[in-house]
Amino acid sequence: MGPFPKYLRFNALIAEAIVLFAISFIFGAAWWVYLLIFLAAFTIAYFGTTQIASNFHMPTFCSVPNHPKKEIAITFDDGITNPEQSKKVLEVLKRYQVPATFFCIGKNMESDAQKAVIQQMDQEGHIIANHSYSHSNFFDFFSVQRVKEEVQQTDQLIEKIIGKQPLFFRPPYGITTPRIAKAVRQTPHKTIGWSIRSLDTVIKDEQLLFDRVTKRLKNGAVLLFHDHLEHIPDFLNVFLEYVLKEGYTVVGVDKLLQLKPYESN
DSSP states (O other): OOOOOGGGHHHHHHHHHHHHHHHHHHTTOOHHHHHHHHHHHHHHHHHHHHOGGGOSSSOEEOBOTTOSSOEEEEEEEEETSOHHHHHHHHHHHHHHTOOOEEEEOGGGSOSHHHHHHHHHHHHTTOEEEEOOSSOOTTGGGSOHHHHHHHHHHHHHHHHHHHSOOBOEEOOGGGOOOHHHHHHHHTSSOEEEOOSEEOOTTTOOOHHHHHHHHHHHOOTTBEEEEETTOTTHHHHHHHHHHHHHHTTOEEOOHHHHHTOOSBOOO
């Protein structure tokens, strides 16, 4: 038998906590023992749920550890929230001849302007990937069926726009749960995470953002940005100039991770 799947450990953790509670009760343990057990279980579950690279609930692809080449991949979330801002990002990427992966929200792909930007991304060699339909704040509480429906609905929109069915999925906020894991297992998708979270939605100062990202840069890294933010195009100009001078090659996340981005026809 192979190793216990990481994305099933949550259920095992809960079962273990229940057993420990029962043992403590039988042997009359003090109240603080219950508290410690609860806190330990909660901490592990919280970390596994919020840290996509932990692989706690489901297998994810977040980087290439010990990668021998100076290659990195750039990804953007929440497309296409603002088509005009996305176009500015595309201008910078084209200037430096750099590919990227855009994880798009289904509800943000329905206007003519949004569809046109997605087509432009595809035509310029970027990957269009699935970031759910609603990007709801409560996505991690959705049922398995509803998660699956959101993923499939977004797939259909992408295929209708560019004629390709995506195989890359990134859950909203990078949150993973047993229900999301079960839903994704019922689809052909690979879940793509990141190894460097820029925090560009919080850090507006370009120098602070630059310092944060470059200090964490290493071979095989997958970076997370958001293409709808006003300060990102100017930041990208400085950042891409830096990484190219440092000898890094920016490749598609498909090439870096050696995964197919679309279903074969």
